[in-house]
Amino acid sequence: MTWWKKSVVYQIYPRSFADSDGDGMGDLRGIIDHLDHLAELGVDVLWLSPVYPSPQDDNGYDISDYQDIEPLFGDLATFDELLAGAHARNMKIIMDLVVNHSSDEHEWFLESRSGTDSPKRDWYWWRPARPGMEPGTPGAEPTNWGSVFGGPAWEYDEKTGEYYLHLFSKKQPDLNWENPEVRQAVYAMMRWWLDRGVDGFRMDVINMISKDVSLPDGRLNAGSAYADGSEAFIGGPRLHEFLQEMHREVFEGREGLLTVGEMPGVTVEEAILHTDPDRREVDMVFQFDHVWVDRGPDPWLLVPLQLTQLKAILGRWQAGLAGAGWNSLYWNNHDQPRVVSRYGDDSPAHRVASAKMLGTVLHLHRGTPYIYQGEELGMTNYPFADIDEFRDIEALGQYKQALELEGRTPEEVLKVLRARGRDNARTPMQWDDSPNAGFSTGTPWLPANPNHVEINAKAQRADPDSVFHWYRRLIELRRTEPAVAEGDFTMLLPNDERLYAFTRRLGGTELLVIGNFSGVEAHAGIDGWDGAELVLDNLDSPPEGLNLAPWQAVVYRRTV
Numbered sequence: 094m095t096w097w098k099k100s101v102v103y104q105i106y107p108r109s110f111a112d113s114d115g116d117g118m119g120d121l122r123g124i125i126d127h128l129d130h131l132a133e134l135g136v137d138v139l140w141l142s143p144v145y146p147s148p149q150d151d152n153g154y155d156i157s158d159y160q161d162i163e164p165l166f167g168d169l170a171t172f173d174e175l176l177a178g179a180h181a182r183n184m185k186i187i188m189d190l191v192v193n194h195s196s197d198e199h200e201w202f203l204e205s206r207s208g209t210d211s212p213k214r215d216w217y218w219w220r221p222a223r224p225g226m227e228p229g230t231p232g233a234e235p236t237n238w239g240s241v242f243g244g245p246a247w248e249y250d251e252k253t254g255e256y257y258l259h260l261f262s263k264k265q266p267d268l269n270w271e272n273p274e275v276r277q278a279v280y281a282m283m284r285w286w287l288d289r290g291v292d293g294f295r296m297d298v299i300n301m302i303s304k305d306v307s308l309p310d311g312r313l314n315a316g317s318a319y320a321d322g323s324e325a326f327i328g329g330p331r332l333h334e335f336l337q338e339m340h341r342e343v344f345e346g347r348e349g350l351l352t353v354g355e356m357p358g359v360t361v362e363e364a365i366l367h368t369d370p371d372r373r374e375v376d377m378v379f380q381f382d383h384v385w386v387d388r389g390p391d392p393w394l395l396v397p398l399q400l401t402q403l404k405a406i407l408g409r410w411q412a413g414l415a416g417a418g419w420n421s422l423y424w425n426n427h428d429q430p431r432v433v434s435r436y437g438d439d440s441p442a443h444r445v446a447s448a449k450m451l452g453t454v455l456h457l458h459r460g461t462p463y464i465y466q467g468e469e470l471g472m473t474n475y476p477f478a479d480i481d482e483f484r485d486i487e488a489l490g491q492y493k494q495a496l497e498l499e500g501r502t503p504e505e506v507l508k509v510l511r512a513r514g515r516d517n518a519r520t521p522m523q524w525d526d527s528p529n530a531g532f533s534t535g536t537p538w539l540p541a542n543p544n545h546v547e548i549n550a551k552a553q554r555a556d557p558d559s560v561f562h563w564y565r566r567l568i569e570l571r572r573t574e575p576a577v578a579e580g581d582f583t584m585l586l587p588n589d590e591r592l593y594a595f596t597r598r599l600g601g602t603e604l605l606v607i608g609n610f611s612g613v614e615a616h617a618g619i620d621g622w623d624g625a626e627l628v629l630d631n632l633d634s635p636p637e638g639l640n641l642a643p644w645q646a647v648v649y650r651r652t653v
């Protein structure tokens with residue numbers, strides 16, 4: 094079985110992980126200082142969010158030099174030390190590859206912008222104003238698309254009287270993958286990192302690199318200022334071709350690597366094609382269906398989680414990728430609110446139990462689990478009071494658009510940002526109960542959650558009943574029980590709104606997993622498990638007759 098099918102990946106968001114020099118910003122030295130925490134947890138792979146030089150408009154997802162290290166974070170020598178330190182502890186490192194767009198301060202874009210006859214003009218998407226419209230005036234943009242971070246997806250450039258495309262911020266111009274020189278430059282850069290010793294890539298919004306070159310207008314939804322253009326750039330016409338070319342040019346003949354493509358809006362059918370090993374594209378993808386389940390047609394209305402829907406979605410992904418292909422499994426990353434606050438219960442009475450339950454259900458699915466920093470502590474959302482406390486370009490941009498162009502009130506928008514905003518995931522890692530949670534001796538770029546006095550790594554490492562030690566056990570179980578990594582998956586109780594239940598089976602071993610997603614006792618009507626071995630129980634209180642206490646999670650094993 095391929096090594097990454099048995100592995101657990103841990104995501105580090107470097108600016109929020111650990112600050113070694115007191116400037117309030119996490120750095121590579123800080124990661125090196127905490128490698129033993131990660132080794133103790135038992136993870137196999139570290140994924141670093143971008144550490145390259147960047148104006149930090151989108152916290153490093155706007156890269157101005159792909160082959161160096163952001164000075165705030167360190168330098169290449171420190172990076173090499175980190176890589177060696179991880180390898181010495183049997184952990185691999187994968188890099189974030191952000192090549193749908195670069196920074197507008199990258200030399201490629203500076204050159205491209207310099208004039209219509211620049212040799213790199215065609216490296217980005219330059220277009221004239223809409224025919225008959227005055228360039229630079231509202232509505233004259235080449236298409237009606239909105240950018241993910243608010244405002245139009247096109248920026249007017251006075252110098253040449255043309256617009257460039259930016260699906261994200263205007264400091265993140267989209268690279269033109271139609272141009273073979275762009276692709277070769279990206280592949281050369283990837284090979285350079287692999288030659289340096291890195292173990293693979295997490296590929297940022299990689300299903301947006303191929304666009305419908307006719308750039309058609311998108312559908313305008315009621316109440317929104319700009320159209321959704323995604324039909325023209327999600328899973329575009331040449332995506333499979335580009336990924337296969339990348340595989341040939343970069344990965345062929347190299348062993349031991351891991352590639353995972355972030356693909357918002359990807360379908361199961363497309364994911365099968367992307368992850369079928371025979372097609373040589375990527376090892377797995379990040380799909381979004383299960384984290385968009387609490388999102389309705391109105392982006393500024395909170396929709397409560399419906400467990401039956403979550404199960405239908407994840408069950409569909411499990412069934413779809415059961416043959417060819419492979420799933421990634423995640424609740425959290427730097428773009429999602431904290432799962433214990435979102436799908437669990439972060440109140441003092443239930444936080445620990447619900448964090449353990451969520452981890453159990455996720456890690457027992459078939460696929461490769463990803464842990465986002467602090468998830469192993471059951472870290473929660475931050476109590477944001479006001480828009481001024483957010484730093485995230487997405488939160489600020491969407492807030493502005495909603496208030497200025499879409500007639501929303503600050504209260505309704507804030508309510509959603511508090512629950513869903515990305516900064517919830519980006520507050521400092523909670524190492525101990527000291528000021529700033531042991532993250533920094535300076536002033537952190539985003540304040541530590543006040544609950545770090547209770548929720549922190551130091552306390553949890555010392556407490557065998559902590560979320561930290563529970564995650565260790567989940568990782569350990571994957572190593573000792575082959576059915577966790579390799580077993581078939583069967584969903585049970587699809588119509589139950591409280592219980593998430595499924596089995597895993599490999600040869601003569603069968604596991605039963607049940608998680609109670611509610612604050613009330615719930616009975617699982619599942620027969621045949623009397624006398625089975627109880628392998629895990631997050632409450633240490635074996636349920637009688639499969640009556641699960643609030644937020645309880647259990648795993649049974651039997652021989653069949």
Ligand code: GLC
Pocket residue numbers: 151154155191261297298355427428
């Ligand atoms: C991905 C990243 C996100 C970033 C965006 C643009 O979705 O995960 O953080 O803002 O791409 O690069």
